[in-house]
């Protein structure tokens with residue numbers, strides 16, 4: 492784990508009044524689960540504009556948050572960071588090429604989900620957009636993930652072993668509160684959430700104020 496010494500994670504302070512909403516939390520959950528020591532640096536919108544300019548001045552191309560630095564070196568973009576960190580840690584990345592591909596697929600699906608969900612939360616969405624999402628898109632999305640989880644013995648996407656895609660799924664279920672993940676309707680999703688909540692390091696972290 493020495494390769495991950497002096498790691499800093501950067502994301503916004505608050506998104507829609509929440510200190511956990513948004514992409515930064517995916518990375519944080521992985522780092523917390525792995526027990527990696529890191530500093531979480533939070534910027535408000537104005538600070539980010541200043542910091543973004545500094546990164547551009549250092550020839551960092553297309554800087555966005557979340558990003559991390561390891562010994563001062565910049566690494567960007569959420570899903571690539573999850574893969575990069577998993578690879579460095581030697582866990583969470585799957586055990587064979589089929590699993591690597593599946594995790595890519597699940598991450599892609601979660602990104603598509605983010606794309607659909609954000610339209611109902613940000614930018615003053617129309618009533619119709621919200622209604623369609625609530626009544627059609629969200630139930631379909633939740634059902635698909637429940638079905639995927641039913642393909643293995645669970646509780647995680649690849650079965651017994653947790654992977655980086657699980658942190659993304661878990662966090663999307665935190666962000667998208669359209670539907671309650673109850674055991675009657677979504678038994679596999681419900682068991683999944685419980686299993687993530689009970690990961691020893693995450694259990695401690697999730698009990699904090701998560702600032």
Ligand SMILES: N[C@@H](CCC(=O)N[C@@H](CS)C(=O)NCC(=O)O)C(=O)O
Pocket residue numbers: 513514543554555556557567568569570
């Ligand atoms: N594909 C990128 C998207 C990153 C992104 O759009 N981040 C937003 C916050 S969630 C951001 O940094 N917005 C401010 C900006 O682009 O300057 C990823 O998954 O990390």
